[in-house]
Amino acid sequence: MGCLGNSKTEDQRNEEKAQREANKKIEKQLQKDKQIYRATHRLLLLGAGESGKSTIVKQMRILHVNGFNAEEKKQKIQDIKNNIKEAIETIVTAMSTLAPPVQLASPDNQFRIEYILNLVNQKDFEFPSEFYEHTKTLWQDEGVKACFERSNEYQLIDCAQYFLDKIDIVTQSDYTPSDQDLLRCRCFNDVTAIIFVVASSSYNMVIREDNQTNRLQEALNLFKNIWNNRWLRTISVILFLNKQDLLAEKVLAGKSKIEEYFPEFARYITPDDATPEPGEDPRVTRAKYFIRDEFLRISTASGDGRHYCYPHFTCAVDTENIRRVFNDCRDIIQRMHLRQYELL
Incomplete structure (x- = not known):
């Protein structure tokens, strides 16, 4: 009498083997890209x-x-996203540290501020869609705009408004930075x-x-x-x-x-x-x-x-x-x- 077990079929084993090999190739390429990045003088x-x-x-x-070719322009997208993250983090942080502090026009947005503040100092951030949704909504809040207008009282990157205004464009799947985007982008990383x-x-x-x-x-x-x-x-x-x-x-x-x-x-x-x-x-x-x-x-x-x-x-x-x-x-x-x- 046969017994039922968890033995894998030949196709499953082959598929898993192919997946492991694919993962190794990806990891190898990531390491290669990292070495190239670290070897590049900026x-x-x-x-x-x-x-x-x-x-x-x-x-x-x-x-x-x-000069920048199309592929190099694509690589600048990460710097532009980091500019957006740094800009909104800086503004919402300043709302409570300025004297007098700045209040949200819509108190319902407080949870969005808490979401953004939890991102401070996070590295290798993946930029999920909810980040852009919260950022876009906060940027439309008149209280956040009022805090931005007082940016002479704290340190804010010059391109903050430029890229916060362009969130819908930056998040498009086929987005390629324009020459103006590259000029505005603060990429000191x-x-x-x-x-x-x-x-x-x-x-x-x-x-x-x-x-x-x-x-x-x-x-x-x-x-x-x-x-x-x-x-x-x-x-x-x-x-x-x-x-x-x-x-x-x-x-x-x-x-x-x-x-x-x-x-x-x-x-x-x-x-x-x-x-x-x-x-x-x-x-x-x-x-x-x-x-x-x-x-x-x-x-x-x-x-x-x-x-x-x-x-x-x-x-x-x-x-x-x-x-x-x-x-x-x-x-x-x-x-x-x-x-x-x-x-x-």
Whole structure:
């Protein structure tokens, strides 16, 4: 007499074997993708207006393959989703911490706030549909909007409104980020280093926006904000003191003296570590190192040792100069990357 048991059919065993093999392949690919991700250097290119950023990018394209293809755009979707999550978390958290605090227009939305607050500090979040439903409903609440209007009283990413307004678009299955989305997206995650570009020759110029603010001072202010930004406190900066050719022309012409715009230059002495270019006029050396030291003064003020500033004198229109600078920076970037993943 036969007995009934849980013995599996040949088809079931084959199916399970195929499933295990498929899982192994997926796991292997995930590990491979992780290795590629960790091996990739991510750089932020920042700087004030007309400092030479676009020219630096053009030189990068001359010297290296660059640009975002369709697949790379798709990869930015995760950063955009993280921006949405960070934005709504920051706003609803601020509602209770502001003085005076901000109340929900619809008290029925309180459970949605509790849902969002439970997500704070969660990593590898899967972004279920309920997250977007709660976020969209909260963003439509007039109390949440009132808290957003007071964002000058707390730290909120600049792209918050832009992406919160686009939730319906971002959640579409065929969504591909536009160029504007990529420009707006704050994707500092795993950034290896920042390249900050300064127009060294701008010491006697004003910014286009108000025709009053000194351009070099504006660059110093921007650098200080970036250096002290809470999201960038562990990311080192490669400083490109750009437009050295124009700086030399102005200094040697003698028509616009640096001390007329930066009085402290009158007392400045060229440092011992200065390394002039062959045949460089001492006046030019003194000028460019003064500008360098103005930025280093900001970077050394915190003294926390969590990030460093690496200055380079550049002329973005000179491909050979930029090639040498890039080669110098390659080792710096590699060391930053190893330090980032605690391999150094």
